[in-house]
Amino acid sequence: MTTPTTGCRNTPVLRERGQREVFCGLTGIIWLHRKMQDAFFLVVGSRTCAHLLQSAAGVMIFAEPRFGTAILEEKDLAGMADAHAELDREVARLLARRPDIRQLFLVGSCPSEVIKLDLSKAAERLSAEHAPHVRVLNYSGSGIETTFTEGEDACLAAMVPALAATEARELLLVGALPDVVEDQALDLLARLGIGPVRCLPARRADDAPAIGPNTVFALTQPFLGATHDALTRHGARPIEAPFPFGAEGTTLWLKAVAAEFGIAPERVDEVTAAPRARAEKAIAAAAQTLRGKRIFFMPDSQLEIPLARFLTRECGMEAVEIGTPWLHGPIHGPELDLIAQGPVISEGQDVDLQLDRVRAARPDLTVCGLGLANPLEAEGLATKWAIELVFTPVHFYEQAGDLAALFARPLRRRAALSGLAPHLEAAE
């Protein structure tokens, strides 16, 4: 596919700072605890935080969970108890009972921030106490001024200063992908002759990568701005590329990484021919439903810009507005270059104003948070929950068809409900 003569990189951005409708960063614990198999996430928060985690993850727990909440009671909030002493006791109890834990994350919340509980000091103290078996780190998952994918970003950024130093020339893949997807990426890179490759986060503490001046890193998620900056500060160099969503995105991502290792784009075309053809075929099936449909992204998952690029270029959709919580120039620039001018690019949210724009535009599909989806559906507008996009494997060639199908499904459902199903069902 050709690059538009004028992409959206220099499109004036509509910046809004008003009321927002998003989940908080604690949500990331749900996928991070699955990825890091010897980590424990201890939220220092309130019963509300505990309920959020339980309801988001409750039904998915089959083994002893690797996350929990140290509940701040009223006396803690009123400053009548020494929260640090209680935290030390809780952590000691937890680690004595769970020798499998090698990394412990103290996760800050709105309540811990309100009482100014210094979790970095606590992490330092507890790390010294429980080293070398357990490393204790901290980050904030607080809902104030954040969105739910920022939890992963804050977690990975907190890990960077603790990584060992190396002079080795290595590629670092950054982002918590499901294991099966990460294995596919590693296999593609190995077939291109690229290596050694390390992952952040690693599945186990002992496999943690080291970084240094010869490390180059490729993000696999577009919401890792703080991690990108932390890695750069520690001497690693980013590879700028579109993200591996869709056949085109995956190919461009691989070509950017390959170029860094002196491998020609033709070699990438050759090695990826079979999975790329499978991906294109699967995307084409879903694109029958998506072609010509108008889509509106509300700012939520921070995946909006790469997904808009995928849906407009590979599925024939038209983007009306692409809202993102944060716009990070170096990370989103290569994506914006590929999106033809036309859609409004907005950063941040003023939810009422944005809902007015949705109602005026009446798009065929609105990607938004759970709280906005039901009211919009009641007004006759089809929606897609943004949070599904981080719980479903969607990266690289083998998942490209599933990614397109995620957007086709609500349109097919709506068409079926209004009696227009037969020709759309054929596209399934």
Ligand code: SF4
């Ligand atoms: S961190 Fe804040 S927004 Fe998140 S569940 Fe706790 S109180 Fe609610």
